Amino acid sequence: MEVITTTVTNFDLHDIARVSRTYNLSKYYIVNHLESQQDFVKKMQDYWSSDFGAEYNSDRQEAFKVVEVKPDLKAVLNEIESKTGKQPVIIATDARKYDNTISYKKLRNNIAKQQRPYLILLGTGWGLTQEIIEDADYILEPIYGNGDYNHLSVRSAASIILDRLVGEEWWI
Template sequence: MGEPRFYLALLHNPVYNKRMEVITTTVTNFDLHDIARSSKTYDVNKYYIVNHLESQQSLVARMKEYWSGDFGAEYNPDRKEAFSILDIKAELADVVADIKDIEGEEPILVTTDARTYPNTITYKALREKIHSGDKPYLVLLGTGWGLTKEVMNSTEYILEPIYGRGDYNHLSVRSAAAIILDRLLGESWWG
């Protein structure tokens, strides 16, 4: 097995609101901190925030600067380390281009959803592909009420849904990210 070439992106656009209108959501402090920490824990190559609004890009840049170089870096060096893999891009195409510059090839796009599709892949199957190290993989997470149909249709695979014990299925993106990272990159504790 090779070394995983794994990237994660949290898309704030294009996503749906609850009326299925295409919108751009705002960045949340928790998503930056918590997903960056999970990503660093699981040795993700890079964690991207995708938001085309300049005000949101500036907000992310200011927070990253604070935790990477200001008092925040001295106060919390662990946060500085987690933020070292955080990057902001305006569009998904910018993320793909950045990964191509790093890896020499475009990543395999994988998205997530609470439903199954014809191109749904199991965690076990995707884990095996990722750990082969043959190709870079980019897993896309959506905000709001989910990624648009166009984004969903542009990906090679859609990860199988995360199921709990009951019928309720509405995890926060931070919780979903942690579960996904553990299943794909964590210790193989189940055998």
């Protein structure tokens, strides 16, 4: 139960930016208090928005438009409230169920009907801190496969979660 800081990985940064842009999210926030990690994210943003990066892969440039790096969650919450005039509904993710666990179906319906912003928090390493879990409005139900192994990468989880919450209603 120790709190650790994980590094931002190139794969997670690119893949979650791409899925965020694909599902038309307004922002994909990277939260990391280490200046070196913030600099890494900014360096990647600068590269893909540069002349060479944009020419080499304009799709990547487009994906990085939604990326924003912040030192802590409070800065994210302040920015969202400043831009929207509303506090976001905070949805944490975890591989366990809690008393305030919400289903994908219910959250999808809430997102479609409500005019409040939603902030979905994903963790890497050992996941989100207990404090963040306790402060969240809801905990999204875990992603279950059909086997007994349950340890997805954050970029895989992000893709599944976004498809379930805001993706096309393919089942209709």
